């Protein structure tokens with residue numbers, strides 16, 4: 001079946017391909033900048049969520065040279081809402097490196113992988129889609145299709161090596177870019193997670209899972225561990241005269257690296273904060289202010305944990321810069337979604 005899959009899939013793709021803003025029209029060479037930008041945005045985010053951001057970025061920065069020349073804060077602001085800000089920082093760093101080489105992206109997987117923010121999957125995807133180089137492009141959609149085609153019943157993530165090897169046995173030398181996108185489209189439109197449309201599928205006659213009647217059950221997954229919950233109390237300290245609030249910048253490395261946030265207690269695993277535990281974490285020198293608790297809680301899900309935050313609020317006449325960064329809460333700035341949710345509690349007050 002291995003040799004028959006690519007031709008059947010490519011002929012289906014020629015009739016049913018999705019029209020996506022970063023995709024070149026049939027017969028037109030793809031623009032590596034668009035391909036790269038879309039792949040960075042699409043990591044762990046859906047196509048409909050990415051499309052408006054993609055248009056916004058292209059309108060502001062139509063080339064990699066323009067993006068490299070933009071101030072980092074502008075890029076982070078435009079990125080706000082897509083999450084995972086490390087990606088936006090790497091995007092900017094990568095643009096600078098590509099700009100330094102005359103604005104040309106490298107074409108091989110190895111050279112692409114040497115750039116910031118480009119891992120195995122993305123290097124393969126860019127090499128195939130932008131430069132039409134044979135590559136084994138395996139994302140979550142492709143894993144699902146391949147696990148079903150070969151009826152691989154071992155659970156993920158352990159089965160990943162087997163699935164990659166099976167995917168490599170299908171990858172053609174001819175039209176590798178179209179083939180990679182065809183597999184992605186099939187996974188997104190036909191071989192969907194819950195109800196694969198096997199009757200409409202161009203690969204049905206080759207598909208072992210369809211023959212065995214087990215398509216919906218694949219790929220199997222090891223039972224996901226439940227995410228732990230962390231608790232925080234954030235502090236909204238507002239300058240009475242200017243309306244600005246106190247913020248601070250997170251450390252460059254790690255979660256939400258370098259982003260603005262409200263001062264807060266540590267984000268403690270397991271146990272929520274009792275009222276009498278909170279004052280010792282207030283910004284030093286603000287303990288005597290009239291702190292009040294805002295109603296409600298803000299929730300946010302990170303990759304490895306859930307966060308539940310409460311908000312304490314106070315006002316002051318002192319200059320906020322003695323404690324940190326004064327920030328206009330109405331300004332259009334790059335605020336992580338988790339922090340924006342905490343700030344929204346102030347509006348209920």
Ligand code: SF4
Pocket residue numbers: 145148149190191192196197198199201202203204205207208209210215
């Ligand atoms: Fe997926 Fe069904 Fe097609 Fe197999 S036949 S690849 S399970 S849609």
